[in-house]
Amino acid sequence: MSLWVTKFGGSSVGSLERISRVAQRIAEIKNRGDNVVVVVSAMGDTTDELLELAWNISNDLPARELDMLLATGEQQSAALLAMALASINCPAVSLTGWQAGIESDSQYGKALIMNLDTRRINRELAQGKVVIIAGFQGISPDGDITTLGRGGSDTSAVALAASLKADHCIIYTDVDGVYTADPRIVDSARKISSISYEEMLELASLGAVVLQPRAAEFAMLYNVDVEVRSSFNNNPGTLITEVAKMEKQRVVSGIAHDTNVARIALFDVPDQPGVASIIFKILADHCINVDMVIQSAMRDDRNDIAFTIERNEFNKARHVVNEIVIKIGASGMSFSTEVAKVSIVGAGMQSNRGVAAAMFDALARQDINIHMISTSEIKISCIIDEDRIEDAVKALHKAFHLDEGE
């Protein structure tokens, strides 16, 4: 008897018809004699609708109450799925986050799972029931309902798989798996059969969100093999696992791109200790996430500093940066919202020299100008003009032979 932990996202349970199809899929596993734990998200747009309702009350909402409100979405879909399973004679029980023993800290809206008390889950499994758990939520030490942040249901599922020592952890979503590039841009993009935690983590944080970054982190931390696959067909998905278990370590596994990018540059920033910290502290205080940062070579005693932020935070950031310019005595600023980020990700990059050069060469051959570069051990990202992003993704996909099969 195996134990499966499965997760179904909001679009997979977006209607009663879809919930009924999910129930069929679970009953098939259960009827083979295996145990099943199911983590569900809220139906379709429920969370967004609840958020909109709340924002109509005030734009300064108490985070505790927001979590109290939002957690109802998952509770509803969990109960409905339990009913759908009962209707096809598959005994099931739905549990809220607190009933499932998902103990978190008290950071409402982005709570971290601290401990899993799986006694209730194990008791229900022992009674032969499918256990359906409302994802995205936990309970704080004070007995309050918390939510784990967007995509928190992925994290719930991976944490439960780790804690229950599940044999299988499957994230059912609305795509077939992780691709070498966005199939809408690159015709020859292929589904990747297996990918390392580290690569998934980079891809997830680069905008190719198939598995939430925090869930990928959890999987890496507890060494849980996670398969991402479609809930709408039976195609094999992508296995996210440790590098050692992978058949083949690729130099470059995939090309990610992100157009939700804006670039801001500050001119003639005084070259004094602590200036950079002032700039990024002020941005952080305004909850503006900074991604790439580049400090140019010194000219006399002044620097230029450029950085990228999410484009949807640009209007807010612009005003903040204007203040910063005055505060630190810079000579001015420039910005562009017509840029985008293209990245290559691959675990084999660490042991292969010349990968960066190959990337820059491929872009140069297409006459694509690079504005900024940032690198990690398994990733190289370039900021380029947004109108060249598709050309860049296509060129890199070809240059690293990603269309040639595994």
Next chain:
Amino acid sequence: MSLWVTKFGGSSVGSLERISRVAQRIAEIKNRGDNVVVVVSAMGDTTDELLELAWNISNDLPARELDMLLATGEQQSAALLAMALASINCPAVSLTGWQAGIESDSQYGKALIMNLDTRRINRELAQGKVVIIAGFQGISPDGDITTLGRGGSDTSAVALAASLKADHCIIYTDVDGVYTADPRIVDSARKISSISYEEMLELASLGAVVLQPRAAEFAMLYNVDVEVRSSFNNNPGTLITEVAKMEKQRVVSGIAHDTNVARIALFDVPDQPGVASIIFKILADHCINVDMVIQSAMRDDRNDIAFTIERNEFNKARHVVNEIVIKIGASGMSFSTEVAKVSIVGAGMQSNRGVAAAMFDALARQDINIHMISTSEIKISCIIDEDRIEDAVKALHKAFHLDEGE
């Protein structure tokens, strides 16, 4: 410093605008320096919408899962009201049934409150917060979410008022209070300023539902004074209290009527011990509620038995009764869905002879035929033709001088 327990029904919190008005009303009490506990129902039609969703899955739903689903409605309105209070700088905290310590038995869908552990509520009150509690729900000994049945929020409020020893218990609803008769029928109907628990209980179970029967029972059991008043204006409402506290004990306090009535008669039922029990056992097994029962004088060794049921259960009942006729060897049945029930209710009736005669006389003067009669210590009900119900209510209202003021 007084403690107020207030309850707002579904129509009182039916929109964000109404929730905001409720918040204003609560803040006024709080700002006078008093403590406030608020019990809320789900917004408007939320419960019905969730029920409809569930019934689309199956017509044999697991009761536990239905409670899990329905309880989200009150959790949402509680959280939204807490946000609305925060937005006008009135600190508030929302609690689910289990967070508020509302411990019930395990009868899903109609759970009974067994115990109230008010530690959390008292802790929040001590911190100066308005405590908002999701009504209609509790937690079973197994840690499962239960609901207290339709109108259960009234019961939550009265139970909390009893347990917290509240100074005031106010049920805000969409009517001004309890009337001597339905104001839509009788122009001169007056709002009753105070009424006894027993009278309220009879009126509530006779169809004049202002306070749920179980809440009235709870109020009587724990001797809680409950005021029912409108959430849409500042008019004084009706105080429900013990007879001893009332200024004046009326012979007849009000006229109730109910058109959700159907009458079924069985002819020539064998006069054997146990026959009546067979009939009503079968009806109960099919969840058909029987109200009035009359067994006619014996003719030879056979009886006629007539009873009333809720008209909306008539189609189901008809088939069941056909089977009963065959099973017990009766000669046949008749039925009418064109009947209605009119009742007079008054605590002073017990010590006043001649009240029944006065009722029958008032109906006879209007040429209204009486099909069935049933009496309790403080109530007399008659089944009459439905098309005469308005005439009957008007005539009785006048006959017992209810239009003449208190």
